[in-house]
Amino acid sequence: MFKGSIVAIVTPFKKGKVDEKAFCNLIEWHIKQGTNAIVPCGTTGESATLEYEEHYRVIAITVKTVNKRVPVIAGTGANSTDETIMITKKAKQIGADAALLVSPYYNKPTQEGLYRHYKAIAKAVELPMVLYNVPGRTAVNILPPTVARLAEIKNIVAIKEATGDMKQVSEVIRLCGDRISVISGDDFTTLPLLALGGIGVISVTANVAPKDVSDMCAAWNQGNIEKAIKLHYKLEPLNASMFIETNPIPAKTALSMMGKIREEFRLPLCEMSDANKDKLKKVLKDYRLI
DSSP: OOOEEEEEOOOOEETTEEOHHHHHHHHHHHHHHTOOEEEOSSTTTTGGGOOHHHHHHHHHHHHHHHTTSSOBEEEOOOSSHHHHHHHHHHHHHHTOSEEEEEOOOSSOOOHHHHHHHHHHHHHHOOSOEEEEEOHHHHSOOOOHHHHHHHTTSTTEEEEEEOSOOHHHHHHHHHHHGGGSEEEESSGGGHHHHHHHTOOEEEESGGGTOHHHHHHHHHHHHTTOHHHHHHHHHHHHHHHHHTTSSSTTHHHHHHHHHTTSSOOOOOTTOOOOOHHHHHHHHHHHHHTTOO
């Protein structure tokens, strides 16, 4: 389930509502381009701005459209344990194959609090679970010894590591061995993380270049190191462009330029500055995406 290019897919909007037609078209495009799994309602999917029913609807559309062709890993994390359990139970009921659980944000739990949070969710919902460590957004870091404790719980099966710290990734893999799969949460770290023993990426860049991200992961896994390195360097300007403003603003703007979705966000996210939009357009033109 957790291997290769896993897209953290955007949520398209149209006049304030989820654009279901555009969303279904994106999913079909990803499957044709070789994306290995899909994450709806992650950070890139603007989950923080979705109402509960919208959140569930986006997961349901993904499950129905995918129709078991690739795994669906639903974003279900929140900063309240009870709320996370509620959303995760609903995702399981809808038919998601796994859950992606961002570490609780804003309330800054201790390592013991993080352990108890994830343990409670794993106990309450019998579904494969992916920890999501992104301290740049949550203000809390799931440290390697805590990951090792959580890896003892049978349905906690993977971690999305978005610290950008390869030393931490290495320590997680050293402590956990094959008890947990490690997935890159930053596109620029995908190749080095694969080299350390990771198994793929939950990718922002895959929103706009799904085939190249998938091909890079596949090349590495097939032992074609030269091809993987070549694709890594090809993707680097695109990876950087996806973060010239807060994710998912660049990804959605790029997809709009590519004619796949409308350029629409929910406050507090808003349109890119004209200067950054010009920079993004140049990268997309150089990459021959527009």
